[in-house]
Amino acid sequence: MTTSRVLTWNVTASGGYETAWTEAGEGVLRARGRAVGTVPEPYWVSYDLDTAGGFVTRRLRVTVETAERTRSLDLRHDGHGGWTADGEPLPGFRDAVDCDLGLCPLTNTMPVLRHGLLRGPGERRLLTAWVSVPALTVRPSWQTYTALGPGERGARVRFASGTFRSDLTFDDAGFVVTYPGLATRLV
Template identity: 45%
Template sequence: MDDEFNGTSLELVGVFHWQERISFFQSPCLYYPRGDSDLPAPGVAADADLGGAVDCDLGRCPLTNVMPIRRLGLLRKEVPDPPLVMAWIDVPSLRVIRSDQVYGSSPTAGKVRYTSYSRDFSAEITVDSHGIVIDYPELALRSDFNSN
């Protein structure tokens, strides 16, 4: 795995009782609706100030935490808590909004501190040696594929 993650494009397909497909970071944003939904239109919100956003954060998806964890080197060294701007993608609407977040090193090995000021949420996330989430409180717990 590379230590650097810089998101430049993302394509999402949401399939529920309706389907949404959207490609972000293209100009113009491509949107392919199918079915009925009362959700807000996907894409970048008109009032979203994404200036300074380097990473995206897909709601309800612990995998996108890997990008800032690896980019900041949180598992290799003590890192001050830098303020980060994320392009946060709401699920299931696929609406993109600004999210002000902080990731920081934890004194406990295999843990990373996370705070989202936009959603008033903080957690200590357990990760493996690659920065991939093992336990994200209130969101996800990775299965142990090696157990019998």
């Protein structure tokens, strides 16, 4: 069964807001989102995300508009370890199955749901295709998700990448409620 939801976050890390229109069910997530930020400069972002079964990224299309220019990125995963950015092969991403759009709490949903981290203990270290915002550069990023158990507002999962760590709270559907240092959900 597919459920549709509209989610809005106050994204403190960018000095802005994000809204995502989502459809999720049977291991698949589709979303389109819009965000506005003011850090490091004023910008607008729009994105479309599609996953295949098991919440594995299939495609992320992103457009960022600043006062100076408009940038677009078409990031694709073939389901067999191959990634491309605007049609060009991306080396170094063979083990990645997730994209991670910078400053976007939505893209934390896929690995958490795929690995069942809302239901019980566990830790997963994984490689992602991390997309910076507003520059839209793509680089490999090793990330660790550790289930911490229930909290006051939902299941807690620690996110770590490099020296950065934050204990995120997820609702029952697997969407971020609070991401200390990044965002808090409004709706």
